[in-house]
Amino acid sequence: MATELQTRPEPVAPSRTGDGISLESVSHAYRGPRGVVLPVLQDISLQAARDEVLGVVGPSGCGKTTLLELVCALQRPDVGAIRCPPAALMPQHDLLLPWFSALDNAGLALRFAGASRAQARRRAVEAFAQLGLAGFEEARPHELSGGMRQRVAFLRTLLSGKPLLCLDEPFGALDAITRSEMQDWLAHALLRQPHTVMLVTHDVEEAVLLADRIAVLSPRPGRVVEQLDVQIPRPRRRTDAQVVALRERALEALHAGARGERA
């Protein structure tokens, strides 16, 4: 796993104090076989307060997933400091365990924390109705639609009880209609139950709909091209003039980053 990356000199582990997210001048390189060193992230500084949604957008391969792994303490950054509370990851592909029912998948973290299967299921079943999953408790993942699987995966992340949720392209694998439904659903879920969220996506519109602030990254090695505050009242609709305008701004920053300009 990440052991080979942890043996590098002077690693700075994520500090677990404070409820917001703070990255200070974080740089990280991928070390491949035969001494290949590939800079992935360069001088990333990001902030988000507690219960804020921090959107990170960037082109494919800009190091977004590495950024999440650093925040989730799966890797340690080569340079820089990360301060954030314990984080749970929701991956792009749901990675539900096919041998468990939806309910057992949702309660996985509770069982890792020592709860019995019955206890974990009791906690998970309460949330199932709220997430529109009632009736599918015993379904195996392959029997669920893509949107349902992502909701179960989200619930699994939520039930970990971690203060920070790291969403890695959570709806990237869904078709366009389901994706927009799931974006509305997540916006409502976060409105009801605010959480500190780091949302990594290549979908600018998704970031504008869901985030409180957006960091735009350049192609690899990823650096922050622009940071945008999203001061648009919720619920947001993708046709709102403000949403459209901000989406255009973020897209421009994305293109500028791709051309190598610093905005």
Place this chain on the structure above:
Amino acid sequence: MSALLVVAGLLGAWEAYADSGATSSFVLPAPHEIAVALWNDAGLLAANLAPTAVEVGLGILLALLLGFTLAVAIHLSAIVRRALYPLAVGSQAIPIAVIAPLLVFWWGFGVFPKLVVIVLICFFPVLVTTVDGLAAVDPDQLKLLRTLDASRWQAFRFAELPAALPAALSGARIALTVGVIGAYIAESQTVTSGSHAGLGHQINADLAAVQTPRAYAAAFVLFAFAIACFYVLSLAERRLAPWAPRRRSSPA
């Protein structure tokens, strides 16, 4: 149904060839002669099937246990992998005849030396398929479980172990099919005391006494036994790994 047609066609061709006088009944008995031997010697065949079935059943169980345990140890420890994997591979090259006298010397004329031979032959496919199954878990899956605070043991129990189960069962299926011929080898190579020493033993005795139809009848019993075992394992597989997609690998 289609299997029955194939068998009927093969039996018809066999019968025609044997009846044409191209060979003698000592070399290739006709199917009807084998059927007569099956009928007349049913008691003897059943009495000899019993010890062979016990050998195969126990041998496969022990081989599963050994193969699976070794696979887990090899998966969890690089040292064990380096130390034992080459030995396991090499063990498959040992001609049974070389070690058979030693096995009998140590453990006598009972069932135990035969179990050792069957386990030696059968554990390997279970080992290889299980090692591969354990290693095939998506690394992202393991990362995800770590962010949910799974311990190494929990990641193994919740993700790697169930993921490896279908592969292990595939290995068990291979082990089973070689297990029946393994029992024949075991009985041929190690001496047995008692009147009903197993079908393998009986086949060798019948061939030596030019009782060819009865040897074929015994071989037919082994043939049917192997198929029956395969079905039983397919049923077990459905219970053990019900999430696995129905593969078209069962004989049904």
